[in-house]
Amino acid sequence: MNKGVADLLRGRYPDAVRSIQLSEWTTWQVGGPAIAIVVSSRGMLSDLLGILRQEGLSWFLLGRGSNILASDNGCSEIIIRLAGDLASVRWEHSGSGWRLSCGGGTRFPSLSGVACSKGASGLAFAIGIPGTVGGAIFMNAGAYGSSISDMLTEVDVVDSEGNERVIRNTECGFSYRSSRFQREALIVTGAKFLLKEADPAELRSEARRILQLRRDKFPLEYPNAGSVFRRPFEGPPPGKLIEDSGLKGRAVGGAMVSEKHANFIVNNGHASSSDILNLMNVVREEVLRKSGILLKEEIRYLG
């Protein structure tokens, strides 16, 4: 990036601009250098988007980087992360349930934990999904038969021109791990949910049960990015296809197909982004050769 622009951004937002390694901002823990800005209000976001547009700079909205493969060379996009007002949470008791409003940068598992403790049902499934609410809406994240689209009522967005809009659930184009946000440059700044009242003790116990299931099933002891490949429309899930292709334990450099869950690629401590990418290609080719099914990735690329 042009040094003048970096200086301009630092001059305008002295406490918010960071020189980062993407390996520290993604759960796979790979990726090179980038400039990031931690944005704490809608006003600051509109102002920033205006400057980036004027300077002809592109941007990338990064949540917790839990579904991202970031390049070893880093990226030229300015990384935007939401915090402050854009990660705040408001609860309102209403009739037989709760109205929940939160910022797009809110941590999804923490929100799930608080919801269970309050007796607000519907978010227990999210207890082990290590992203933000914005990232979860973008991905239509889900687990154990529920997804974020089930109890979401509306989404606040800002477009690349800095205009704010409210999008109702039915206009979000949700389907399996997909939403309109994957096709349009919209930043999710906030979300509203309607949650039914339930017994907090039961919800907490459900959340504990889900966490235990996930610990038993997933290789959480290594850096990873969750499921690498999407579930095909029909046929066996990717984990089964990969396992049946004899790929459990297959490694490229420091990247390895998990022995515990074959749709997870783990970083053994010294993986590069290229190791992961090359291993994904090996898996895709081998599964296609053995089963005739072409796997499509669920993870997103940066840089």
Ligand SMILES: Cc1cc2nc3c(=O)[nH]c(=O)nc-3n(C[C@H](O)[C@H](O)[C@H](O)COP(=O)(O)OP(=O)(O)OC[C@H]3O[C@@H](n4cnc5c(N)ncnc54)[C@H](O)[C@@H]3O)c2cc1C
């Ligand atoms: C151990 C582990 C377990 C996981 N389990 C699950 C699971 O059970 N179910 C599941 O669905 N996923 C799972 N995931 C994947 C991942 O956690 C989810 O997809 C999550 O919703 C991504 O959120 P994030 O904030 O990390 O987004 P990121 O990974 O940072 O970004 C993902 C995409 O969302 C976009 N994005 C992020 N925030 C916003 C925003 N505010 N506005 C617009 N776009 C935005 C980014 O630009 C990017 O394109 C798992 C991941 C890990 C590491």
